[in-house]
Amino acid sequence: xxxxxxxxxxxxxxxxxxxxxxxxxxxxxxxxxxxxxxxxxxxxxxxxxxxxxxxxxxxxxxxxxxxxxxxxxxxxxxxxxxxxxxxxxxxxxxxxxxxxxxxxxxxxxxxxxxxxxxxxxx
Amino acid sequence: xxxxxxxxxxxxxxxxxxxxxxxxxxxxxxxxxxxxxxxxxxxxxxxxxxxxxxxxxxxxxxxxxxxxxxxxxxxxxxxxxxxxxxxxxxxxxxxxxxxxxxxxxxxxxxxxxxxxxxxxxxxxxxxxxxxxxxxxxxxxxxxxxxxxxxxxxxxxxxxxxxxxxxxxxxxxxxxxxxxxxxxxxxxxxxxxxxxxxxxxxxxxxxxxxxxxxxxxxxxxxxxxxxxxxxxxxxxxxxxxxxxxxxxxxxxxxxxxxxxxxxxxxxxxxxxxxxxxxxxxxxxxxxxxxxxxxxxxxxxxxxxxxxxxxxxxxxxxxxxxxxxxxxxxxxxxxxxxxxxxxxxxxxxxxxxxxxxxxxxxxxxxxxxxxxxxxxxxxxxxxxxxxxxxxxxxxxxxxxxxxxxxxxxxxxxxxxxxxxxxxxxxxxxxxxxxxxxxxxxxxxxxxxxxxxxxxxxxxxxxxxxxxxxxxxxxxxxxxxxxxxxxxxxxxxxxxxxxxxxxxxxxxxxxxxxxxxxxxxxxxxxxxxxxxxxxxxxxxxxxxxxxxxxxxxxxxxxxxxxxxxxxxxxxxxxxxxxxxxxxxxxxxxxxxxxxxxxxxxxxxxxxxxxxxxxxxxxxxxxxxxxxxxxxxxxxxxxxxxxxxxxxxxxxxxxxxxxxxxxxxxxxxxxxxxxxxxxxxxxxxxxxxxxxxxxxxxxxxxxxxxxxxxxxxxxxxxxxxxxxxxxxxxxxxxxxxxxxxxxxxxxxxxxxxxxxxxxxxxxxxxxxxxxx
Numbered sequence: 001x002x003x004x005x006x007x008x009x010x011x012x013x014x015x016x017x018x019x020x021x022x023x024x025x026x027x028x029x030x031x032x033x034x035x036x037x038x039x040x041x042x043x044x045x046x047x048x049x050x051x052x053x054x055x056x057x058x059x060x061x062x063x064x065x066x067x068x069x070x071x072x073x074x075x076x077x078x079x080x081x082x083x084x085x086x087x088x089x090x091x092x093x094x095x096x097x098x099x100x101x102x103x104x105x106x107x108x109x110x111x112x113x114x115x116x117x118x119x120x121x122x
Numbered sequence: 123x124x125x126x127x128x129x130x131x132x133x134x135x136x137x138x139x140x141x142x143x144x145x146x147x148x149x150x151x152x153x154x155x156x157x158x159x160x161x162x163x164x165x166x167x168x169x170x171x172x173x174x175x176x177x178x179x180x181x182x183x184x185x186x187x188x189x190x191x192x193x194x195x196x197x198x199x200x201x202x203x204x205x206x207x208x209x210x211x212x213x214x215x216x217x218x219x220x221x222x223x224x225x226x227x228x229x230x231x232x233x234x235x236x237x238x239x240x241x242x243x244x245x246x247x248x249x250x251x252x253x254x255x256x257x258x259x260x261x262x263x264x265x266x267x268x269x270x271x272x273x274x275x276x277x278x279x280x281x282x283x284x285x286x287x288x289x290x291x292x293x294x295x296x297x298x299x300x301x302x303x304x305x306x307x308x309x310x311x312x313x314x315x316x317x318x319x320x321x322x323x324x325x326x327x328x329x330x331x332x333x334x335x336x337x338x339x340x341x342x343x344x345x346x347x348x349x350x351x352x353x354x355x356x357x358x359x360x361x362x363x364x365x366x367x368x369x370x371x372x373x374x375x376x377x378x379x380x381x382x383x384x385x386x387x388x389x390x391x392x393x394x395x396x397x398x399x400x401x402x403x404x405x406x407x408x409x410x411x412x413x414x415x416x417x418x419x420x421x422x423x424x425x426x427x428x429x430x431x432x433x434x435x436x437x438x439x440x441x442x443x444x445x446x447x448x449x450x451x452x453x454x455x456x457x458x459x460x461x462x463x464x465x466x467x468x469x470x471x472x473x474x475x476x477x478x479x480x481x482x483x484x485x486x487x488x489x490x491x492x493x494x495x496x497x498x499x500x501x502x503x504x505x506x507x508x509x510x511x512x513x514x515x516x517x518x519x520x521x522x523x524x525x526x527x528x529x530x531x532x533x534x535x536x537x538x539x540x541x542x543x544x545x546x547x548x549x550x551x552x553x554x555x556x557x558x559x560x561x562x563x564x565x566x567x568x569x570x571x572x573x574x575x576x577x578x579x580x581x582x583x584x585x586x587x588x589x590x591x592x593x594x595x596x597x598x599x600x601x602x603x604x605x606x607x608x609x610x611x612x613x614x615x616x617x618x619x620x621x622x623x624x625x626x627x628x629x630x631x632x633x634x635x636x637x638x639x640x641x642x643x644x645x646x647x648x649x650x651x652x653x654x655x656x657x658x659x660x661x662x663x664x665x666x667x668x669x670x671x672x673x674x675x676x677x678x679x680x681x682x683x684x685x686x687x688x689x690x691x692x693x694x695x696x697x698x699x700x701x702x703x704x705x706x707x708x709x710x711x712x713x714x715x716x717x718x719x720x721x722x723x724x725x726x727x728x729x730x731x732x733x734x735x736x737x738x739x740x741x742x743x744x745x746x747x748x749x750x751x752x753x754x755x756x757x758x759x760x761x762x763x764x765x766x767x768x769x770x771x772x773x774x775x776x777x778x779x780x781x782x783x784x785x786x787x788x789x790x791x792x793x794x795x796x797x798x799x800x801x802x803x804x805x806x807x808x809x810x811x812x813x814x815x816x817x818x819x820x821x822x823x824x825x826x827x828x829x830x831x832x833x834x835x836x837x838x839x840x841x842x843x844x845x846x847x848x849x850x851x852x853x854x855x856x857x858x859x860x861x862x863x864x865x866x867x868x869x870x871x872x873x874x875x876x877x878x879x880x881x882x883x884x885x886x887x888x889x890x
Contacts, residue, residue: 057163082177095272100271101269103268105178105180107181118271
C-alpha cells in the first residue's frame with residue numbers, strides 16, 4: 001500500500017535518488033532541504049515515515065528527530081537517520097534523540113527499500 | 123530495480139553542479155579558517171561538503187570519488203571534533219583534495235565515469251596528517267552493518283529475506299544483542315502504526331516540495347528564451363512603427379500594451395540571466411593565496427560589491443580577464459614583504475576588488491597598493507621590443523605611456539615567472555573586455571599602487587543605440603560609446619572644420635576633435651540631400667564618440683533616433699571586419715549594421731594616429747588629467763537662476779509644444795514614445811525665488827529616468843554642456859539643490875534631481 005514518506009537532505013541529488021527509489025516502490029514522497037523546512041511541512045502534513053540526513057545546515061537530523069518526537073502526531077512515526085558515520089557513539093546520539101533506525105550512506109536502492117519495508121507495515 | 127540510465131545521467135548532472143558549488147564553498151571556508159575568520163559552524167560546513175559528496179557519489183556508484191572524499195572526511199572529522207588543529211600544511215593538502223575532487227568531477231562530466239586518476243600521494247598525505255590519538259585506522263566499511271533499527275540494536279537479520287544481495291555485508295557482524303536500551307526516551311515500536319490523521323490532512327497529491335522554491339534551468343533554455351524575446355522585441359518595434367499610419371484607436375491601444383508588456387517581459391527575462399559577480403570572485407581568495415604563496419608575498423584580498431549582478435554571458439566573458447588582472451597585480455604590483463617594509467609600507471599588500479552599478483553599466487575596480495607601474499621601464503621595454511620608436515617614447519604623455527601596457531607583446535616582467543609574464547598579456551585582457559562592449563582604464567602612482575577600472579555593459583543581447591544614416595544606409599551606434607551630438611549649421615558648418623596634418627578636426631569647446639566621415643570610411647556615396655538646407659551642404663552632424671578613452675567625431679548624413687536594438691551576430695562574410703559589431707533588424711524589417719566604435723576609430727586612424735602623434739594641441743593633453751572633471755548640462759530656470767545637472771542624468775533633451783501638455787490629477791503630462799511622461803516644472807519645486815520668464819509656446823524638457831520611470835524636467839532654456847572640474851562651494855540643505863558652484867564664471871545651482879522628483883511627487887499626491 002502506498003505510504004507517505006518525507007526525505008530530508010541538503011543534497012538535492014540524494015533527495016532525488018531516495019525519492020526515485022521510493023516512488024518506484026509505489027510510495028508518495030515529499031522532500032525538504034533541512035530540518036527547519038521539514039518541520040514546517042510536517043506540522044501541516046504528517047507522514048508515515050521520515051528519512052532524514054543527519055548533518056544538515058540550519059537544523060540537523062538529530063534536532064529534527066527530537067522536535068518531531070515532541071509533536072503528538074509524530075510520537076510513533078518511524079524516523080530513519082541517513083548517515084555516513086557508522087561510529088557507535090554517533091549512533092547512540094540518534095537513539096537518544098528518538099530515531100527508529102539508521103542506514104549508512106552510501107546504500108543501494110535495495111538496502112533502502114529493505115529498511116523502509118521493515119519499518120512500514122504493509 | 124535499477125536506476126535507469128536517463129535518471130542516472132540526470133543525477134550525475136545534479137551532482138556535478140552541487141559538488142562544484144560545494145567545493146568552491148569548501149575552498150572559501152578553508153581560506154577563512156586559515157585567516158582565523160571562523161564562525162561557530164565553519165568547520166562543520168567544510169566537513170559537510172566532503173561528507174555530502176562522499177555520500178552522494180557512493181550512491182551513484184562513483185567509487186573513486188567516494189573513496190577519495192572518504193579519506194579526506196576522516197581528517198576533517200578529526201578537525202571538526204577538535205581532536206586535531208589545522209596547520210597551513212593541512213590546509214594546503216585539503217585544498218589539493220578539493221582540486222583532485224574537481225578533477226574527478228571534470229572527468230565524470232567528460233566521460234561519464236569518475237576515472238582512475240592516481241591520487242595515492244595525496245591520500246597518503248591525508249592519512250599521514252591524521253596523527254591524532256583517534257586514528258580512525260582507515261575504516262573497513264565492509265565489516266559494518268549498512269542499516270539497522272535501534273530496537274534491534276545492530277544488524278537486522280530479518281532483512282536477509284528481503285534483500286539477499288546485502289546479506290554478505292550484513293551477516294559478518296551480528297552481535298545480536300536484541301534488548302532495547304532503557305535510555306531511549308521514546309521507545310518506538312518496530313511496527314509503529316501510522317498516525318490516523320495522516321492521509322486525511324494531505325490534500326496535495328504527489329511531489330510537492332518546499333525545497334523546490336528555486337529550480338535549476340538549463341542555460342541553453344534561458345538563451346533560447348532570451349533569443350525569442352529578442353525576436354519579440356523586433357516584432358514589437360515593427361508593429362509600433364507601423365500602427366501609427368492607421369487611425370484606429372483599438373489597434374493603437376493594443377500596440378501600446380504590446381509595447382509595455384514586451385518591455386516588461388524583456389526586463390524579467392534579463393533578470394533571470396543575472397548572476398552576482400561574486401560567482402567569479404569566489405575563486406579569487408584561492409588564487410590570491412596560491413599565487414602569493416608561490417611568490418612569497420603577503421597579500422590581503424578585500425572584496426566589495428559581490429552581489430552586483432551581471433548578465434551570465436558577461437560574467438563568463440570577464441572571468442579570464444579578471445583572473446589575469448588579479449594574478450598580474452600580485453606578480454607585478456605588490457612588492458615582496460622585505461621591499462614593502464623598506465619603503466615603509468605594511469608587510470602585507472592590499473588587493474581590493476570593488477564592483478558597482480553606475481549609469482546602466484557595471485564598474486569593476488581592481489586596486490593594489492603595490493609599487494605602481496614604472497613608466498620609464500615600460501617605455502624602455504616598448505622601445506627595446508620595437509613597438510614604438512625612441513622618438514615617440516620621448517613624446518608620450520603619462521597616460522599614453524601607461525597605455526603601452528596594453529600593446530600586444532609587451533611584457534615588463536624581468537624574469538618570466540610561472541604566474542604571469544608569458545606573453546599573454548594585458549592586450550588580451552583589453553581585447554576581451556572591448557569585445558563585450560566594455561572599456562578598461564588604468565591609473566598608476568609610482569610607489570603607491572595601480573588601479574584598473576573596467577566598465578562593462580549589463581547585458582549584450584538588447585542594447586540602446588543611436589540610429590544614423592550615411593550614404594542612404596542606416597547604422598546603429600551603441601549608446602555606451604556616445605558622448606554627445608553636435609550639429610553645425612551655416613557658417614559654422616562651412617568654417618568649423620579645419621585640416622591639421624592632413625586630418626579633419628573640429629574645435630569642440632576648445633579641444634580638437636579628430637573627425638572621421640562615415641561615408642568615406644565605408645566608401646559609400648554621401649546621401650542624397652533630402653531638403654534644401656542640406657543641399658546647400660551647410661548642415662553637418664557630428665556624433666562625438668569615445669574610443670579607447672579618447673573622443674572622436676563621426677560625421678554622418680542624418681541622425682534618426684534612439685532605439686532598443688537586438689544584437690544579432692554577423693554572417694561570416696562580414697565577421698572579419700572590425701568596424702562592425704553585429705547587425706540588427708529595424709522596425710521596417712530591414713537590416714542595419716551595428717558599428718564597433720573602437721574598430722571604426724582604428725580603421726579611420728583617429729585613435730592610433732593620435733597615439734603616434736600625441737602632441738596636437740596642448741589643450742587636448744589637459745584632458746588627460748581630467749579625472750575629476752564632470753560633464754554638466756547647464757540650463758536656466760526662470761529669468762535669473764542658472765542650474766546644472768550631470769549630463770549622465772539627462773536621458774534626452776526634448777521640446778514639446780505647450781498644446782501637447784495634458785493633465786492627470788494634479789500632474790501635467792505629455793505623451794512621449796508611447797508612454798505618459800509626467801512633467802516637473804523645476805521652478806515650482808526648487809527652494810529659493812525664481813523670477814518667472816516669458817511664457818513660451820515650446821517647453822524645454824530634460825528627460826530623466828530612474829528605476830524604469832521617466833520624468834520630464836521643464837526648464838526655461840538649455841544653455842550649454844561643459845566639461846569642468848566643479849567644486850561645490852556652498853553645500854545646501856534646500857529642497858532640490860545639492861549646492862552651488864561657479865561654472866563658466868557664474869554661480870550655478872547643482873540640482874538634486876532625485877530629491878526634486880520626490881518633492882514633486884509628494885506635492886502631486888497632496889494636491890490630488
